[in-house]
Amino acid sequence: MPNSEPFLVADGLSLSRGGRQLFSNLCFEVEAGELIQVEGSNGAGKTSLIRILAGLSRYGFEGRVERNEAILYLGHSSAVKGMLTPRENLSWSVTGRGQYCNEEIDSALDKVGLYGYEDVASNTLSAGQHRRVNLARLHLSDCPLWLLDEPFTAIDKAGVENLQEIFASHVESGGAIMLTSHQALSPGQRVRSINLSPSNFGAVG
Template sequence: MLEARSLTCVRDERTLFSNLSFTVNPGDILQIEGPNGAGKTSLLRILAGLHRSEQGSVRWLQQDIRRQREAFHHQLLFLGHLPGIKALLTPLENLRFYHHGQQTQAVWDALESVGLLGYEELAVAALSAGQQRRVALARLWLSQVKLWILDEPLTAIDKAGVGFLMQRLVDHAREGGMVILTTHQDLPDDDYPLRKIRLQPAEAE
């Protein structure tokens, strides 16, 4: 379980949100909503242990993540706004680098799942923005960690790709995983219930 306790975030002397508390349990898909500037990305980075909150704490399995940083990060896959992949490597090399313990066939299957077969030997720098995003998202087909934190994972992804990615998130949740994501798109919740938290700038409340 991931637990946010009374989180307050201040950026450039402006309070983005305050006294924010919630839990994320195995099987949850949690969508963080809110207008631009409400602090969605800041919240995700706080939950991932990449930023510190002004007040409050984040707990993983009932312990503060700051006291178990390495163990927590072993159970976390964080994909931010940028693809977070190595531009000089190929898609195949990137997946082997980040998931070196995976079987070769699993890596090829991941590339096929995101529509990158035929591009596996090109340097990532030569790919389009959407294709680069797909390289990063292919990691979701290889990851075995419990917690996925995804910042706008659907950016530059076509409609078919969105549906395929949502099915992967649902599969992960059904296997006992946890997903926290932001997106400007309306997500389908017919087959699997989504939880939602909407951020409003604290000064506007």
């Protein structure tokens, strides 16, 4: 998509925590069709960066974030209520975007491998299944930009492959994804990486 403005612009982001400079003067743009992996060791500030970009952290950092498109953010916590069924969790989602009929929700749950679990209480599901309920939102959402914090946590091998396919098709259809993960993404994909290691201040691959 030529001439369209970038989904997200980060301008001179700097953050220090507990006297340690996590990153400084980080500048980048996220454009349509991009898959960006934020890399760095534990404590490098990956989650902090994603939270700043999503708009959850509003203070305590320097720089400016410009968001031009709707963002889907999936964080560490699964945002799944144990007292609700997976179907209720998705249809009464607090994200406030879109409303879905049961068929749409069931098909999304089916795609993340939760067929047959639509109507059981979520607190009988495992941690990995909770994550899957959350990931079903990727199938329902219409947001062009996805900010995903460790999306592969607690997901089994087949699930990871499935996710990689979802990522590929989202990027192909003109969306963009920015994710943190220690896992290598599938080799076929063009991945831009942002490295948050201290020796690499502001470096953008």
